[in-house]
Each structure stands twice: as structure tokens, then as C-alpha cells.
Amino acid sequence: MTDHTGRAKRPSLVVLTGAGISRESGIPTFRDADGLWAQVDLEDVATPEAFARDPERVLDFYNARRRVLLSSDIAPNAAHVALARLEESWPGDFLLITQNIDDLHERAGSKRVLHMHGELLKARCTLCEEVHPWPKDITLADTCPACGRGPMRPHVVWFGEIPLHMEEITQALQACDIFVSIGTSGTVWPAAGFVAEVAHRPHTRRVELNLEPSEQNALFTEHHHGPATRIVPAFVDALLADVRE
Ligand code: BV8
Secondary structure, three states, rough: OOOOOOEEEHHHOOEOOOOHHHHOOOOOOOOOOOOOHHHHHHHHOOHHHHHHOOHHHHHHHHHHHHHHHHHHOOOHHHHHHHHHHHHHOOOOOOEEEOOOOOOHHHHHHHHHHHOOOOOEEEEOOOOOEEEEEEOOHEEEEEEOOOOOOOEEEEEEEOOOOOOOOOHHHHHHHHHHOEEEEEEEOOOOOOOOHHHHHHHHHOOOEEEEOOOOOOOOOHOOOOEOOOOOOHHHHHHHHHHHHHHOO
């Protein structure tokens, strides 16, 4: 349904987030100067081959990140809270896709969140593939609570593995009127290609909110650069005012 200007009255909105949205909560990003890949090579800790080669090193890498996430000084920031408010007030279809494995969107009140790269607070059986809540270290001695046999791994999508929820994501991208990307460098695929999928359709609004222009910057129709805690709440206010007009 469109109004006299041809704009969708109840526009469908897809939001993609990356590590930049959690940076001001104290969670390091990957490619900033103080990011995770400046401290460790992703080939050693974020691939199935690394896990096969040295499972303890990989488990330690994720155990350390899980302990940070569970520490008392980590909390959702104003950008996470603004997205929960956006979902609550949006008149059309709304989907939040995150590349992040933290639970800060959920803690801020977001309900419909697709973690395309998995979740740090869950573990998966390497045999029966059952996924379990796991707010503690994963050790080599742990076995699957369901089948009782499998060693456990982080429920995280490593490089070379297929991201989760891709069918639902592709359908939402093909139907959305507005695509908003927040806090991602646009360097990891297939998430980096989502804006191109939306750009195939004319009249879609494609907005990038990031500290600096991302690798996919040219494919966006609107750009807001700055820290997420400042630019995301302001953008959400403007978007809600616009859709209520
Ligand atoms: C797949 C979970 C097949 C683990 C992650 C060549 C071409 C195309 C593809 C490839 C290629 N070579 C290899 C590939 C495939 C590969 C890939 O893309 N490699 C890259 C390195 C080239 N991709 C894969 O393997 C994926 N699988 O392709 O399968 C397939 C696909 C579809 C269908 C069928 C089959 C799987 C990739 C998933 C890997 N797992 N994470 C973990 O967390 O440990 S990726 C990891 O990096 C994150 O999850 C995130 O997704 C990704 C990118 O990170 P960002 O979130 O963007 O963070 P980054 O640090 O890069 O950027 C932060 C941004 O925030 C910056 O721009 C910064 O300016 C900004 N920022 C900082 N502070 C703030 C801020 N913004 C606002 N406010 C602030 N305060």
C-alpha cells in the first residue's frame, strides 16, 4: 500500500548490525586498530581447521570473550536501546539481523533478532548438533547434555562455514523498502553483499550508519558517520517521525 507520493505506508525495514554497535559497550571490534584481528590471526581461532588443529586454543579464545561479555561492566548502549524502541514502534515488518555474537540487542529489549554468525552464550554439540544455552567456559571435557557423547564447540559461524538463517534473510532483503546498516566494515561476506541485493530494486532506501565510510559505502543512498550512541538514536527519531507523517 503506498501513499500519494508512492511511498510505502507501512514500509518493511531490515536492519543489519556489526561489531561497531557494541564498541561503546566495551566489546572490541575486529578490524579497528584495537580490534580482535590486531591481536590474533583469524586463521588460528575462527575457522573449522583451527578448531580441528588446536581445539583448546579456539575454546580459550571464545571463553575469554564470553567472560568479557558476562562481566558486570558490559551493558547495552544507547544505540541498542534505540533499535529496540524502533522495533516496538515500527508500523510495518521489521527484522534485525546481527553479525554480532553478543546478546546486547536482546538485553536492550530487541525481540526479533537473527544472529547470522551465531551466539557466544550458546554451545553446539559436534555430533548431534544440538544447541544449548552455555553461559560459562566450554572445555574439552564437556559433553553434550542431549546425546551425552559429543564434544562441545562454540555456536558460532566460523570463516568457511555457512551463516545461519540465510533463507529468511534473503526473503526479507528481497521484500524490504528500507535497509539500514549499522557499525560494520562491510568486509565479510555474505553480509557485505546484503546492500547490493537491496540495491537491485529501485526506490529502496539504503542507509549506512558507521564511524567511517565502509567498504560498501557507494551502494548506500544515505550516510551518517559518527559514534553509534550518537547517530543511531537520532536516526531512529527521524525515521519514526518520517513514517508517522
Ligand atoms: C561463507 C563469528 C559460504 C565469529 C564471523 C572473497 C570474496 C568473498 C567472500 C570470501 C572471500 N574469501 C573468503 C570469503 C568468505 C568469507 C569472507 O567474507 N572472508 C572475508 C575475510 C573476505 N566469509 C565466510 O567464510 C562466511 N561464510 O561465505 O560461506 C556461503 C555463504 C552464503 C551462502 C552459502 C555459502 C562466514 C563469515 C562469518 C565469519 N564469522 N564472526 C566470531 O565472532 O569470532 S565474522 C566477524 O567479522 C564478525 O562476525 C563480523 O561479521 C565480521 C565483520 O566484522 P564487523 O562486524 O564489520 O566488524 P569490523 O571490526 O570489521 O568493523 C567494525 C566497524 O564498526 C568499522 O567499520 C568501524 O569503523 C565501525 N565502528 C567502530 N566503532 C564504532 C563504529 N561504528 C559506530 N560507532 C562506533 N563507536
